[in-house]
Amino acid sequence: MSLLKIKLSFSGGIELLFDNIKQKSVEIPSSINPPNSTTMKDLISWMKDNLLKERPELFMSGDTVRPGILVLINDSDWELEGELEYEIKDGDDIVFISTLHGG
Amino acid sequence: MCSIQEETSLDLNVKFKPTTKNCVKCKTAKAIILIRHSTYCKKCFQHVFVGKFRKNVEKSRTASSYGSGEKIMVGFSGGPSSRAMLQLINEYNEAIPHKRVYSEIVVCHIDESLLLNQKSTIPLIEQSVRKYNYPFIGLYLQDIYNSDVTKSGFYNSVIEIEIDAKISQQKDPTESPAEKLSNLLNNISNLTVKEDFIWYLKLCYLIDTARKNGCTRLFLGDCSTRLSIKIISLTSKGRGFSLPLETSGETNWFEDVIITRPMKDMLSKEIGIYNQFAGLDDVYVQNVTSMMHAKASIERLTEDFIVGLEKEFPSTVSTIARTGAKLTPSDSIMKENRCVICLMPYQENNKIWQNRIIVMTIPSSQQSNGCNDIQLNCSKNTTSGGCINGCNDTSNDESMVNAEFADSLCYACRVDIRDIKITNKKIILPPYVAEGVEERKKKINRKQMRKHIEEYLLCSEEEL
Numbered sequence: 001m002s003l004l005k006i007k008l009s010f011s012g013g014i015e016l017l018f019d020n021i022k023q024k025s026v027e028i029p030s031s032i033n034p035p036n037s038t039t040m041k042d043l044i045s046w047m048k049d050n051l052l053k054e055r056p057e058l059f060m061s062g063d064t065v066r067p068g069i070l071v072l073i074n075d076s077d078w079e080l081e082g083e084l085e086y087e088i089k090d091g092d093d094i095v096f097i098s099t100l101h102g103g
Numbered sequence: 104m105c106s107i108q109e110e111t112s113l114d115l116n117v118k119f120k121p122t123t124k125n126c127v128k129c130k131t132a133k134a135i136i137l138i139r140h141s142t143y144c145k146k147c148f149q150h151v152f153v154g155k156f157r158k159n160v161e162k163s164r165t166a167s168s169y170g171s172g173e174k175i176m177v178g179f180s181g182g183p184s185s186r187a188m189l190q191l192i193n194e195y196n197e198a199i200p201h202k203r204v205y206s207e208i209v210v211c212h213i214d215e216s217l218l219l220n221q222k223s224t225i226p227l228i229e230q231s232v233r234k235y236n237y238p239f240i241g242l243y244l245q246d247i248y249n250s251d252v253t254k255s256g257f258y259n260s261v262i263e264i265e266i267d268a269k270i271s272q273q274k275d276p277t278e279s280p281a282e283k284l285s286n287l288l289n290n291i292s293n294l295t296v297k298e299d300f301i302w303y304l305k306l307c308y309l310i311d312t313a314r315k316n317g318c319t320r321l322f323l324g325d326c327s328t329r330l331s332i333k334i335i336s337l338t339s340k341g342r343g344f345s346l347p348l349e350t351s352g353e354t355n356w357f358e359d360v361i362i363t364r365p366m367k368d369m370l371s372k373e374i375g376i377y378n379q380f381a382g383l384d385d386v387y388v389q390n391v392t393s394m395m396h397a398k399a400s401i402e403r404l405t406e407d408f409i410v411g412l413e414k415e416f417p418s419t420v421s422t423i424a425r426t427g428a429k430l431t432p433s434d435s436i437m438k439e440n441r442c443v444i445c446l447m448p449y450q451e452n453n454k455i456w457q458n459r460i461i462v463m464t465i466p467s468s469q470q471s472n473g474c475n476d477i478q479l480n481c482s483k484n485t486t487s488g489g490c491i492n493g494c495n496d497t498s499n500d501e502s503m504v505n506a507e508f509a510d511s512l513c514y515a516c517r518v519d520i521r522d523i524k525i526t527n528k529k530i531i532l533p534p535y536v537a538e539g540v541e542e543r544k545k546k547i548n549r550k551q552m553r554k555h556i557e558e559y560l561l562c563s564e565e566e567l
Contacts, residue, residue, distance in 0.1 A: 012385065
């Protein structure tokens with residue numbers, strides 16, 4: 001099984017849930033849930049198990065991210081990329097931005 | 104053959120999935136952002152975003168200020184919305200360098216780190232606004248206790264809330280401002296009330312600072328997501344009377360300082376994406392309900408509710424915001440009826456009305472836990488039953504102050520005040536509150552005096 005190298009970024013306060021790290025390069029299996037290739041859904045639950053330091057309820061709601069958290073995949077709104085079904089490719093740049101408490 | 108997509112209507116999955124992947128505006132570039140039901144490419148998105156801002160700012164430019172150049176203040180929390188606002192104001196003002204719209208732009212940040220026992224946010228904020236070369240004012244929220252944060256500039260009496268429900272007006276005690284503020288806020292157990300207090304203290308401080316610096320306009324960064332949360336939460340907190348003033352795109356309630364909210368048409372999603380594209384890094388400023396569960400306060404709960412609803416029904420926020428924008432201030436709002444704490448208008452005789460509909464204390468428990476309740480009634484001794492018309496014949500100085508104070512609050516602030524727990528420590532309200540009470544008293548005295556001598560007056564012009 002190969003590994004995918006992706007870059008994760010956090011901002012808007014969500015970084016506090018991830019050890020206060022704003023950017024992180026990680027390697028994830030290309031197929032977390034064989035035989036299907038890794039999707040955003042897999043990535044989010046993988047992040048929860050491997051990266052999230054505290055309070056999963058502030059990051060997730062069900063199997064997706066909490067409302068109010070924006071996700072950009074390669075600078076593109078994930079809502080146009082298929083959201084949870086998006087298949088992650090090597091070198092993807094994924095940004096999580098919390099818009100809660102903003103303003 | 105049939106290519107009509109099924110429109111599921113009763114399913115939760117009603118969310119519109121765009122079929123076209125091109126930008127709805129230029130129709131050529133690939134869309135990368137979905138805002139409500141429309142898809143945009145990066146360029147068009149930025150264009151529309153800046154356009155919304157400009158439209159709002161242009162609207163607020165009055166004929167008189169055209170060309171002359173106003174001095175303005177930007178309320179800068181460091182969050183995404185105010186960060187984007189500062190950038191937009193800067194771009195707007197520098198568009199035609201020799202003909203600037205604003206003669207001077209002052210950036211003001213209020214540090215509330217004391218409440219969370221954290222490092223001051225001022226250095227970080229200052230760093231992030233430095234590149235604009237605007238004068239920066241960094242204030243600490245506790246300094247609202249300084250005697251110069253008042254209209255007169257040197258008012259040093261304060262209102263103290265004491266153990267047996269006495270509210271006395273006295274010379275400023277010697278504790279430090281930080282102690283006074285933490286005493287006040289630490290004795291509020293209810294987070295909703297705490298947030299309320301913090302917000303209105305901040306607002307009053309901003310207005311005062313703008314005024315003293317000669318700024319005629321204060322820009323606040325409330326975005327439409329924020330405003331729709333405010334519309335619902337203010338309503339539930341009993342602040343409906345002042346709601347139109349607190350959520351409108353522009354208000355002159357503070358007379359010499361006009362509040363403008365140029366971000367009122369942008370969703371927090373748009374702001375987040377704009378900041379990401381523009382490379383604007385916001386400073387994450389924690390507040391009292393950060394990292395708390397959704398039921399921590401009314402505001403938090405409302406946020407959770409609206410943001411959650413917006414995810415399934417992307418028109419939620421704009422519907423609330425647009426409905427809210429249709430509200431106009433009531434005709435019965437009077438400039439002189441200003442709550443001394445939040446400075447917002449109160450309804451005439453709201454105390455009488457409140458007493459009639461609300462059980463403030465359970466009759467049987469009045470004695471036992473009386474120390475938790477601050478009686479803001481006209482008489483300090485409610486158990487004797489002499490409260491109904493005791494208002495006029497209280498000779499006691501303390502209860503006079505008490506009554507005056509209670510009369511000069513709005514409904515919501517009076518409800519808030521009841522949540523202040525009285526302990527041995529002195530709980531003090533900032534001098535601007537005391538000044539407000541005093542000012543109001545003077546006005547009433549003058550009115551009464553005028554009534555007394557009315558028949559001897561030769562002319563009846565409003566001269567007094």
